[in-house]
Amino acid sequence: MKVIVKEDYSALCGVAADLLEQAVRAEPSCRLGLATGSSPIGVYQELSRRCREEGLDFSRVHTVNLDEYVGLEPGHEQSYRSFMDRQLFSQINIPRENTYVPLGVGDMEKNLRSFRRLLSGGETSVQLLGLGADGHIGFNEPGDALQSEAHLEELDERTIASNARFFADASLVPRQAVTMGMGDILQARTLVLLISGSGKEEAASRLLLSGEITPRWPVTFLKLHRDVWVLLTRDLASRIGY
Numbered sequence: 732m733k734v735i736v737k738e739d740y741s742a743l744c745g746v747a748a749d750l751l752e753q754a755v756r757a758e759p760s761c762r763l764g765l766a767t768g769s770s771p772i773g774v775y776q777e778l779s780r781r782c783r784e785e786g787l788d789f790s791r792v793h794t795v796n797l798d799e800y801v802g803l804e805p806g807h808e809q810s811y812r813s814f815m816d817r818q819l820f821s822q823i824n825i826p827r828e829n830t831y832v833p834l835g836v837g838d839m840e841k842n843l844r845s846f847r848r849l850l851s852g853g854e855t856s857v858q859l860l861g862l863g864a865d866g867h868i869g870f871n872e873p874g875d876a877l878q879s880e881a882h883l884e885e886l887d888e889r890t891i892a893s894n895a896r897f898f899a900d901a902s903l904v905p906r907q908a909v910t911m912g913m914g915d916i917l918q919a920r921t922l923v924l925l926i927s928g929s930g931k932e933e934a935a936s937r938l939l940l941s942g943e944i945t946p947r948w949p950v951t952f953l954k955l956h957r958d959v960w961v962l963l964t965r966d967l968a969s970r971i972g973y
């Protein structure tokens with residue numbers, strides 16, 4: 732594991748953007764794995780700036796997103812599809828048909844088949860990840876076991892409570908999501924985990940300060956990967972005694 736500690740959030744976003752840019756420059760038609768939540772927003776702003784000002788070219792890049800809420804239409808303001816359109820896809824020169832965010836409405840069996848087909852049909856160069864306070868990655872929630880492949884997941888009360896900030900009221904947060912499985916995530920050549928936001932101390936310690944791998948803390952499965960970058964601020968590192 733390569734652990735990068737920086738002074739502030741924007742420096743972390745710069746490092747994540749560098750890793751994604753390197754993948755695109757090395758292979759202009761690569762596939763990038765993308766994430767939602769607050770953590771990657773600065774990375775998307777930096778990639779958008781590099782596209783606009785430095786000619787970073789996304790015209791042949793393909794993207795696949797980790798997850799989507801079940802029950803939100805793609806056009807819903809809080810769907811992960813509309814988040815991605817707003818934060819990144821509309822800001823860079825990527826053709827819309829090159830972007831894939833799993834669909835959370837309609838026939839979910841059919842949606843899962845299409846998601847699984849897409850994942851197994853290509854290799855992801857770099858997968859960007861955020862971290863849930865309960866240790867979830869994508870929407871792989873803690874439990875007795877994790878799923879390897881794309882599947883539906885019941886969201887934890889803790890996840891619903893922390894994502895309620897994006898909705899008018901907690902009762903409007905979807906209870907289910909469709910997500911890449913932990914096996915899918917570990918298939919990417921490089922993983923970049925950006926840890927930002929409050930309440931993530933215990934999840935970060937389970938990853939960085941313990942040798943244990945447990946489905947009770949899904950993030951600990953990243954220890955099995957040979958090329959994982961963990962990015963965190965100096966403040967968080969010192970709070971957990973890293």
Ligand code: GLP
Pocket residue numbers: 766767768769770771797798860861862863864867868869870890894927928
């Ligand atoms: C959601 C997403 C995760 C993300 C997590 C953390 O639950 N499904 O992929 O990592 O939120 O979000 P934030 O970065 O807003 O703390």
